[in-house]
Amino acid sequence: MAGKTCASKSSVKEIKLWTQEFLNDRKKSNNLLNIVVTIEQSTTVEVQLAGVRALHKILQHLVKNGELYSEHPDQEGDSAADKYRSWLRCRYDECVQQLLGLLHNTSSSVQELALCTLMKLVKAEGEYPIQKLTTNQLPFPKHLLKEIYCRLTDDGHDMGHLITRFSEYLQFDDVRYFIFKMLLPEIQERQKKKGQENLLVQRVCDYGQLWAWDKLEDPLSNLYCSLPDPEAQIKLNSLKEHRKLFTGIWLEFLRNSLSTSLYKKVLVGLHEKVMPNLTSPLLLSDFLTQSYNIGGAISLLALNSLFILVHQYNLDYPDFFKKLYALFEPGIFHVKYKARFFHLADLFLTSSHLPAYLVAAFAKKLSRISLTAPPHGLKLSIPFVYNLLTRHPSCRPMLHRPGGPSDVTADPFDAAEPDPAKCKAMESSLWEIQTLQSHYFPDIALLAQKINSNLPTTETTLTDLLELSTRELFQRQAKKMAKDVPMNYNPPKGLLQYKDDKMALLWNL
Structure with a gap:
């Protein structure tokens, strides 16, 4: 040695x-x-x-x-x-x-x-x-960068850690531009070859997660190589040219059939990393509407990007809230993206211009699925319902409806109806919240009791409740110190405390 x-x-x-x-x-x-x-x-x-x-x-x-x-x-x-x-x-x-x-x-x-x-x-x-160099040739050494790119994206080697290191160079406008130029024709070419799609789309996604630009101003000026000819920098300095290439890459990429895990990975960062840098985010309309129609976690993750298209780019999608209503199912309290879903749903239902029947449908549907929700889910769902009632006073009749049905089976609300306009939520009441007043967890029971007369007049911030888990609830309860501990301060005189307690003869206390 x-x-x-x-x-x-x-x-x-x-x-x-x-x-x-x-x-x-x-x-x-x-x-x-x-x-x-x-x-x-x-x-x-x-x-x-x-x-x-x-x-x-x-x-x-x-x-x-x-x-x-x-x-x-x-x-x-x-x-x-x-x-x-x-x-x-x-x-x-x-x-x-x-x-x-x-x-x-x-x-x-x-x-x-x-x-x-x-x-x-x-x-x-x-x-x-x-x-x-020829007249139209840029002095940037594209051949050498392409050699590096090919080695980093070799299908036979796991180069994830080195790609992450290489991402530091993608902040430079000229490096990023030529990587785009190399990647776009490769996607178009390899799509024609069967059996290579999965490796290709995984590669593009790995690079795509690294293409998170800051807010750039035209013309671009962050060049890795100080080119000797200023006229050669025209395309490299053009934000329009960069976005055109970037858009072409992602549109070609999204035409592939994606695995479920890759689909989720794309949707998680689409609204932050991709949409702001496209020539027109509306080009993703078909992809996002199809994703929203799939259901499950895919629909949940497509919510944010689709809402941006509706809210900021005037996409006409009349079934948006109908699809959102369909996502309110008992399993929503157990999915990985629960916090993201409730944050977005709360954001989507913020507008005071929403019709009362629509808000009532969401409040009733969430109250109904809360009957089988775990305690950490109830700590979020009950304040969510209260916020809806606070924003929309026209839904307050659901709290105290005299002459309502005496039997739960007579509730006019149709939980199986997919259209919130036809579920008859406004004709029903929130008896589910009253039912939760008898919940085995004391904090939930106290939270549900606010619906009687002390309904909050201001909205509750849900930020601290989004990531709440059952483990955290247990830890909070374990740290509580009881002030009054019940105890029997009179010493027992017998087992059953009767005058003629014959059982006392069998034991000596």
Whole structure:
């Protein structure tokens, strides 16, 4: 073990010496080959890291000093300088390929250092082009960025952690623009190949979750490479061009058949990460309305994005509240996205312009499913109903309806009716809340008793109740200190306390 450590230290010293000699003396150019061979043959992380750092210094030096520049890289000149430059170009390409190979290294530290080195080379080539550019060619090294992108998205390797590291570069407008340019045709092409859709859409979603832009102003100015030609920055600085590419990618992506888990992952971030950056969010209308019609958790997650289209972009969707009403089922208290659902439902029912029959239907439906809800769900549903009654005084007759049905089976409310306009909630009463006054959990019983005469005059904030769980309720109860503890302060004189208690003869108290 000690011998291996000494060998590693010796190799690291050699690499540093070779690097310094290469930078100082052109006659030591073969040192670059020694560094490449050492990296290939070594399995020690320290040696590989030292080799990557050495390549970074050498390659950056070659690019910035113009030693790789050639007007015709495919044609080798006859002079010694041309031959040397051609040799350096070959070695440069070999080193880049070795760095790309290290992206699949078993060591995460080697992977990350190789990625950072490659991205620094992208920056260097963008600012100091290594070949003559045509009139319409941008100096940004798209070929190198594409090589990096292909390695990161290799189907045979799990590169999730390295993609997360790469996401730091997507904040730069030019890097993001060219990634878009690469991704869009690949989606269109691979959709034609059967058996590759799942890997493709997963990849796009992984990148898509990283494309969360801040509020950008046109023209864009956060470039990774300071391009020498200002006219070449026109497209890269155009927010319109970025959004056009971004929109095309997501529309192509959403045409795929998504697995349930991927479907949920997309819908969770769609309203925040995708919609604000589309050329027109209304392009998602068909996708969101179809998602809303699926039912279950998919419908629940599509709520937010669909409401934004209705509220902010004037999407005509007359069945919105009818679909929302259908989501109020007993299972809503047990789903993963319960907090999100009740937060959105409370937001959707805030408007005072909603008809009374609609609000009454939601209040009655929620009261009915609350009869079988767990305590942590009731701590949320009862204040939710109170808020509806506070916002809409026209629904108050549901609290005290004289001459109402004496039998529960005579309740005019039709729980099986999917249309809130036909369920006859306004003709019914909220006897379910009164029933909960006899709940086994004392806090629920006290909360339900407010419906008698002390109905809140102001709305209750639901924020602290959205994430409430049964475990938290138990912890709160366990911390309570009882003030009055019932006890029998008179000593018993017998088992049954009768005058002629014969049972007392059998036990000695």
